[in-house]
Amino acid sequence: MTEKPLKIGLVAGEASGDLLGSSLMAAISERKSNVEFVGVGGNTMLASGLTSLADMDHFAVNGFVDPLLRVGSLYRLLRLLVSELSTTDVVVGIDFNVFNLLLERRIRMRGVPTAHYVSPSVYAWRRGRVKRIEKAVDVIMTLFPFETAVYEERDIRAVFVGHPTADRFNPNEDKSSLMSKTRAANGWSSDSLILCLMPGSRGSEIGFHFELFLETARVLQEQVQHPRFEVIVAARHPQVHQKWQTMCSNFPSLSVEISSLSATDVLAASDIALVKSGTSTLEAMLMKTPMVVAYRMGALTVKIVQSMMYIDHIALPNILANKTLVPEYIQDEATPQNLANALFEQLNRDDITLLEEFASLHRSLKQNAASRAAETVLSLVESS
Numbered sequence: 001m002t003e004k005p006l007k008i009g010l011v012a013g014e015a016s017g018d019l020l021g022s023s024l025m026a027a028i029s030e031r032k033s034n035v036e037f038v039g040v041g042g043n044t045m046l047a048s049g050l051t052s053l054a055d056m057d058h059f060a061v062n063g064f065v066d067p068l069l070r071v072g073s074l075y076r077l078l079r080l081l082v083s084e085l086s087t088t089d090v091v092v093g094i095d096f097n098v099f100n101l102l103l104e105r106r107i108r109m110r111g112v113p114t115a116h117y118v119s120p121s122v123y124a125w126r127r128g129r130v131k132r133i134e135k136a137v138d139v140i141m142t143l144f145p146f147e148t149a150v151y152e153e154r155d156i157r158a159v160f161v162g163h164p165t166a167d168r169f170n171p172n173e174d175k176s177s178l179m180s181k182t183r184a185a186n187g188w189s190s191d192s193l194i195l196c197l198m199p200g201s202r203g204s205e206i207g208f209h210f211e212l213f214l215e216t217a218r219v220l221q222e223q224v225q226h227p228r229f230e231v232i233v234a235a236r237h238p239q240v241h242q243k244w245q246t247m248c249s250n251f252p253s254l255s256v257e258i259s260s261l262s263a264t265d266v267l268a269a270s271d272i273a274l275v276k277s278g279t280s281t282l283e284a285m286l287m288k289t290p291m292v293v294a295y296r297m298g299a300l301t302v303k304i305v306q307s308m309m310y311i312d313h314i315a316l317p318n319i320l321a322n323k324t325l326v327p328e329y330i331q332d333e334a335t336p337q338n339l340a341n342a343l344f345e346q347l348n349r350d351d352i353t354l355l356e357e358f359a360s361l362h363r364s365l366k367q368n369a370a371s372r373a374a375e376t377v378l379s380l381v382e383s384s
Helices: 015-031 043-047 065-069 071-085 097-109 129-136 145-152 175-186 203-224 238-248 263-269 279-286 299-307 316-321 336-347 352-365 369-383
Strands: 006-012 035-040 090-094 114-117 139-142 158-160 193-198 229-234 256-259 272-276 291-295 328-330
Touching: 006 015, 006 071, 006 097, 015 035, 015 043, 015 090, 015 369, 035 071, 071 097, 090 097, 090 369, 097 114, 097 129, 114 129, 114 369, 129 145, 139 145, 139 369, 145 158, 145 316, 175 263, 193 203, 193 263, 193 279, 203 229, 203 238, 203 272, 203 291, 203 336, 229 263, 238 256, 263 279, 272 279, 272 336, 279 291, 279 316, 279 352, 291 336, 316 352, 328 336
Parallel strands: 006 035, 006 090, 090 114, 114 139, 139 158, 193 229, 193 272, 229 256, 272 291, 291 328
Antiparallel strands: none
């Protein structure tokens, strides 16, 4: 008699979740020969064998108005997934927090164990979300080690699995080697001084950071007086690419390349980076690129966010180290002159200790995340 296959529900709502989901599927399949995956994912998960219940494009909503207009169709999709996934052995929501936590709670109420892969940033702000997470999941899998404490305080099972981006790179490779091979592979000169700009791609981030970052680059160029000063921007999205081109025309003295390569490639090739707060600061750290971190937002948003903040830093390297490794500038402090001065200081710092700290933090995150996540998910099936 053929053994009944293990049936695992997976729901990813965006491209990053699709990549996480496919890696998780591969890691589970290494441990279980008779397994069936069903749910929602992108092309990578579908190619890995996911039986699709709905197109991931249904989740493609932006801004504030679009989700309100789509609430009816999203609710119908929620009901469909609850019905279909209630027959699985375990359900994993991959990031996409608002929708997946609603789904997981309803699934769990039907007796199916649930896991959530990628913790919301409750360590930083809006800690009240932990109550909803407690009702929705049997286990939450975190990418950063400091995230588990918030959950453990409420006796919620939390497992640090490591960061998948950290798994892709060697923490022991030195910066000069990384820079040389990346420049050679992409035609960038070995004797250029390269500044990487990573201002974000959302509409609000474009307004607050694009011109600020270019003006900072112009000031820094005057300070360094380097014969081959180059600015490279990682902008893979065509819309963002076009906006950069338009903005750069206002800075004719700058040599700016808008690259469609990955952020990690551009950062690996760069001497220094000016980075918007967020995941890009982690990528810069993994590429051992000294950085200055900046963030601007609307005045009202600042007041709201500050009232809910629980941390003293905004850059992930600083949060991970629990101290200031890289300079941070927020709101009115994020001026072209301040940012350029900080970048100039970082360039002339020649601090091997910083790169050693980056490598140490990298090693702490390199945990074979997909494998640890697979073991965590399967433990729910074995204990149910």
